[in-house]
Amino acid sequence: MLCHVTRPDSVVMEVEVDAKANGEDCLNKVCRKLGVIEVDYFGLQFTGSKGENLWLNLRNRICQQMDNVAPCRLRLRVKFFVEPHLILQEQTRHIFFMHVKEDLHNGHLRMGSEQAEELSALLAQAEFGDYNQNTAQYWYSELCGEEPSTATINSIISRHRALEGLSQGSVEYQALQLVSSLEHYGVEWHWARDANGQRLAIGVGPEGIAICKEDFSLVNRISYPIIQIATQSGKSVYLTVTKDTNDSVVLLFKLISNRAANGLYRAITETHAFYRCDTVTNAVMMQYSRDFKGHLASLFLNENINLGKKYVFDIRRTSKEVYDHARRALYNSGVVDLVSPSESGERSSPSRSPNRDEQQDEGLDCGSCQQSRALQERLQKLREALLCMLCCEEEIDAAFCPCGHMVCCQTCANQLQLCPVCRSEVEHVQHVYLPTCTSLLSLTLSDNHHQRSSIPAPIHRDMASPHTCSTTEFPRDYGLRRNWKFVGLDLVSFHQCLTSRLILEEYVPERPQPSSLEILDSISLRSLSISPHIHQPLEHISKVLPGQLSFPSEEVLPPAR
Numbered sequence: 335m336l337c338h339v340t341r342p343d344s345v346v347m348e349v350e351v352d353a354k355a356n357g358e359d360c361l362n363k364v365c366r367k368l369g370v371i372e373v374d375y376f377g378l379q380f381t382g383s384k385g386e387n388l389w390l391n392l393r394n395r396i397c398q399q400m401d402n403v404a405p406c407r408l409r410l411r412v413k414f415f416v417e418p419h420l421i422l423q424e425q426t427r428h429i430f431f432m433h434v435k436e437d438l439h440n441g442h443l444r445m446g447s448e449q450a451e452e453l454s455a456l457l458a459q460a461e462f463g464d465y466n467q468n469t470a471q472y473w474y475s476e477l478c479g480e481e482p483s484t485a486t487i488n489s490i491i492s493r494h495r496a497l498e499g500l501s502q503g504s505v506e507y508q509a510l511q512l513v514s515s516l517e518h519y520g521v522e523w524h525w526a527r528d529a530n531g532q533r534l535a536i537g538v539g540p541e542g543i544a545i546c547k548e549d550f551s552l553v554n555r556i557s558y559p560i561i562q563i564a565t566q567s568g569k570s571v572y573l574t575v576t577k578d579t580n581d582s583v584v585l586l587f588k589l590i591s592n593r594a595a596n597g598l599y600r601a602i603t604e605t606h607a608f609y610r611c612d613t614v615t616n617a618v619m620m621q622y623s624r625d626f627k628g629h630l631a632s633l634f635l636n637e638n639i640n641l642g643k644k645y646v647f648d649i650r651r652t653s654k655e656v657y658d659h660a661r662r663a664l665y666n667s668g669v670v671d672l673v674s675p676s677e678s679g680e681r682s683s684p685s686r687s688p689n690r691d692e693q694q695d696e697g698l699d700c701g702s703c704q705q706s707r708a709l710q711e712r713l714q715k716l717r718e719a720l721l722c723m724l725c726c727e728e729e730i731d732a733a734f735c736p737c738g739h740m741v742c743c744q745t746c747a748n749q750l751q752l753c754p755v756c757r758s759e760v761e762h763v764q765h766v767y768l769p770t771c772t773s774l775l776s777l778t779l780s781d782n783h784h785q786r787s788s789i790p791a792p793i794h795r796d797m798a799s800p801h802t803c804s805t806t807e808f809p810r811d812y813g814l815r816r817n818w819k820f821v822g823l824d825l826v827s828f829h830q831c832l833t834s835r836l837i838l839e840e841y842v843p844e845r846p847q848p849s850s851l852e853i854l855d856s857i858s859l860r861s862l863s864i865s866p867h868i869h870q871p872l873e874h875i876s877k878v879l880p881g882q883l884s885f886p887s888e889e890v891l892p893p894a895r
Contacts, residue, residue: 415520
């Protein structure tokens with residue numbers, strides 16, 4: 335299936351996806367082409383049969399949401415606006431900037447004369463570069479809705495001249511900082527009618543819901559804490575709001591179509607979850623509906639069958655989780671892109687960080703050293719995964735009861751009333767002893783090398799020729815593996831708890847103690863699955879009592895060959 339995706343700068347991208355692909359597949363391909371990792375800020379919009387702007391649900395199939403018109407015509411838009419200092423990639427900032435320019439052109443953002451003068455100069459510097467009287471054009475009339483006077487034009491020109499030499503990325507960053515201070519920054523507008531038939535503009539933003547007239551003059555503002563419930567029925571959306579007198583009142587908004595009403599209902603729920611919640615709850619993430627075929631299948635086959643299931647919301651992460659996820663993704667991929675704009679004249683693409691390994695002479699590098707560095711990285715991930723997610727200093731040694739999540743140390747866990755993962759109430763904290771601890775992984779490489787220096791080590795096959803690599807070499811002693819016996823507890827996968835499946839049972843002291851890298855090599859790291867985020871409870875723990883923690887039966891694994 336062919337999709338034409340229009341960017342905010344009016345450039346059309348051609349993306350081909352499978353006929354049964356979800357919207358997420360198309361968005362990921364677009365962002366991959368643009369080099370954008372912060373995908374959660376964006377969405378895909380399309381125009382409905384009655385001219386309404388609708389968000390494509392990224393968790394459902396594209397063919398089920400759009401008319402059978404080939405190719406599919408979509409628009410890449412910013413769905414959730416954040417402060418510019420929270421944007422990590424310059425590519426993401428550029429798309430934000432282009433979207434803001436479009437909103438300014440459409441009159442969705444209003445400002446005072448002084449702000450309009452400053453923003454006009456910034457937009458001119460970003461579009462035309464340094465001041466030139468033959469090419470400079472200014473947006474003052476679009477920003478303020480009135481023609482500028484001679485004094486205003488001279489003020490804009492002087493501000494434009496003061497920006498001489500600034501790069502496009504720096505100017506875009508300053509423009510976003512200025513726009514982010516405006517009242518309607520990040521507000522999504524929906525057109526509706528109230529119970530009396532008056533046409534209204536409903537603005538859904540980070541702070542709440544703004545009800546305005548057609549000229550965007552404010553009528554009422556509803557903050558999220560006073561909204562009790564939002565429901566949709568056909569073309570109508572109902573908001574139950576608590577008044578100052580503690581009485582409840584129901585507000586009715588009638589929209590042009592059922593899909594437009596669903597769009598307003600989605601916007602209210604997803605915007606509240608993104609900006610105001612610590613995590614997206616299962617009540618939001620798992621809400622779905624079924625078609626007729628899906629209902630029959632769920633009645634006669636299996637209640638949890640996915641046939642005919644359509645998710646109502648497609649939000650997966652909150653603003654805090656998106657920022658954390660993006661930083662981890664950039665770190666793991668080795669991408670360098672500062673939050674503050676670069677001083678170079680052109681927008682920089684993601685580049686690999688010049689780590690110490692890449693700074694070494696390529697001629698001094700060898701396959702054995704590359705393998706050692708890879709094991710060091712895995713070892714570091716293991717050590718980080720075993721640390722408390724709150725203080726990041728102590729080991730994880732506490733489980734929340736009754737949910738069973740293990741993500742904190744005893745000190746931090748005793749200070750929490752709710753589980754940070756599932757938000758369930760903590761009745762008591764159970765001290766636990768993980769079979770894998772940081773003491774097993776804290777063996778320094780230099781100490782192990784010193785301990786083994788008096789014992790002849792086998793020569794690695796890559797070391798037969800003269801070895802000149804500057805890094806420390808740790809040849810593998812395959813004979814050591816036969817002196818280790820491993821027992822598999824098969825607790826839970828590492829994705830569910832920070833526990834290794836394999837622990838050390840017995841060590842025969844005739845041989846020298848192997849290094850931590852050899853331990854990892856013997857364990858076969860393919861059996862470990864490490865994740866810094868814990869999303870599921872310990873389902874295999876049968877019963878948790880004070881002073882007692884039961885696990886499934888043990889399974890003896892054969893020694894590695």
